[in-house]
Amino acid sequence: MSVIPKKEKYKIDQNQLVKELRKFIDEERFQDDEYIERIKARLNEILEENYKKQENLIEVLHEVQGLIGFIPKYVQKEVAKGLDLAPGEVSSVISFYAHFSEKPKGKYQIAICKGTACYVKGSVDIIDRIKKEYDLKAGESTDDGLFSLEIVRCLGACGLGPVMTVNGxxxxLLNAEKAVNILQKYENNQM
Ligand code: FES
Structure with missing residues (x-):
């Protein structure tokens, strides 16, 4: 007779969670009494459902990214513990996939393609110009939270290269000048 493994009861530490979220999230969000409760309860559920299921890592990270909007360090450690993985394995998956992030993404999420077709048509110039113009690094957001930048491999529109997406x-058919003009329109609520 097979023995059903006992599920671990998860208890995300509320103080640690709040401490981590406060680094990035507006104080206003915390006025909603249920905000933290909701996140904590769902995280506990996700970890219980996936107890020691290492093969579910990507799925779990998707859920957490959707739930919080990013995957804070403390939560990464809990995911590693719950799925019985090394913390480094979790953080390397997060840094590998542009969809996941350790910090909140900007209101406008910019993705610029550096795949071959876009690269040969000058996407690097566009990336450099945007980084300079907005003091922005790949994988990060501007201080005001308006823009975040991701460099991606192919956006599936190679004939229109160089291509960028803003919130999808x-x-x-961009060059650096056109790309900055488009972003200025987002900045001025004209898009
Ligand atoms: S290489 Fe850029 S969209 Fe395909």
Missing amino acids: KAHG
């Missing part, structure tokens, strides 16, 4: 909307 594609803008093609």
Whole structure:
């Protein structure tokens, strides 16, 4: 007779969670009494459902990213513990996939393609210009939280290269000047 493994009861530490979220999230969000409760309860559920299921790592990270909007360090450690993985394995998956992030993404999420077709048509110039213009690094957000930047491999619109998307909307046949003009429109609520 097979023995059903006992599920671990998870208890995300509320103080640690709040401490971590406060580094990035507006104080206003914490006025909603249920905000932290909701996140904590769902995290506990996710970890219980996936107890020691290492093969579910990507799925778990998707859920956490969707739940909080990013995957804070403390939560990464808990995911590693719950799935019985080394913390380094979790953080390397997060840094490998542009979809996941350790910090909140900007209001406008920019993705610029550095795949071959876009690269040969000058996407690096666009990336450099945007980084300079907004003092922005790949994988990070501007201090005001308006823009975040991801460099991606192919956006599936190679014929329109160089291509960038802003919150999923594609803008093609770009050069550095055009890309900055488009972003200024987002900045001024004209898009
Ligand atoms: S290489 Fe850029 S969209 Fe395909």
